[in-house]
Amino acid sequence: MLAGGVGGSRFVRGVRQAWPEASITVIANTADDITLHGLRICPDIDTMLYTLGGGIDPEKGWGRREETWSIAEEFTAYGAEPRWFGLGDRDIATHLVRTQLLDNGYSLSEVTQVLADRWLAELPGVRVLPMTDDRVETQVVITDPDTPAGQRAIHFQEYWVRHHAEPEVRQIVQLGIEDARPGPGVIEAITDSELVLLAPSNPVVSIGPILAVPGIRGAIGTTEAAVLGFSGILGGSPILGMAHKLLPAIGVEVSAAGVGAHYGARSRTGILDGWLVDTADAATVDELRAVGLPTLAHPLLMTDPELTAQFVRAGADFVTRNRPAA
Ligand code: GDP
């Protein structure tokens, strides 16, 4: 499955619950990655590993459980910038391990495997692969009257975490995406799977970059697996996060139908064989079916893994029934 951080990891937990015996490959977004205080940080991969391995802070949905903040206090005492990105002590250990291995020449996939040896030890059959080992960075071009051009580009994390998605977005760019190559195993995972799932992750900054890595979208277009997507927009707004600030910047309506049409039906040059929307959006089902996208309405709240597992199974049944024979 293709997944981002908080929404993506909740989804993966539900998929695991639905099919405990299945081999699951998570293709994780790396376009949020950032270097701060000399530490290489991969927010979506970390959230995924911590969540699956039971190390996540359940209240915040990101960062480590039972976290302490001594290092952050020391940074503050030194006036060391930036201070807008929360880095707890336990979390910093992860970034130190990663940064050292990267500095020693290991690839991001190899490093992720080292981290996964700890966090996924109890989950045989589950793998987390970075979408690419190459540097890709989502930048947001925001309106800024204080600059000569009236706008400037900032890292997505700065837009999201520091500015709480408040500045007006002019454009979203993925730096480095044209030259990025799919990470080892990524294309094979898509080609060899029985089912490809798009988590209800942010379509612009989580799923978008994964699909934009040259080769990945094509592999999804031609895989023999059924491709099933899940809406993160429920009743017209994202359940968590700020996807509604970003969708307009790529010209997509903030609705389950808008995102479904954005991914598009595989039968009409899109990527989906099936699309799940929440029951709150049941009115869009006919509209989407009319444009060739088999759509099912079902409760899509990921309140706990069992509820998530229920809609994942329902979606899989639906897409299997609805797929035109190859
Ligand atoms: P991030 O990388 O941490 O921002 O997380 P993701 O991109 O993986 O997921 C964020 C998206 O998950 C948001 O846009 C939400 O709309 C979606 N989401 C969060 N909780 C739920 C839920 O309970 N149900 C559904 N369907 N979507 C959700």
Ligand code: CA
């Ligand atoms: Ca993310």
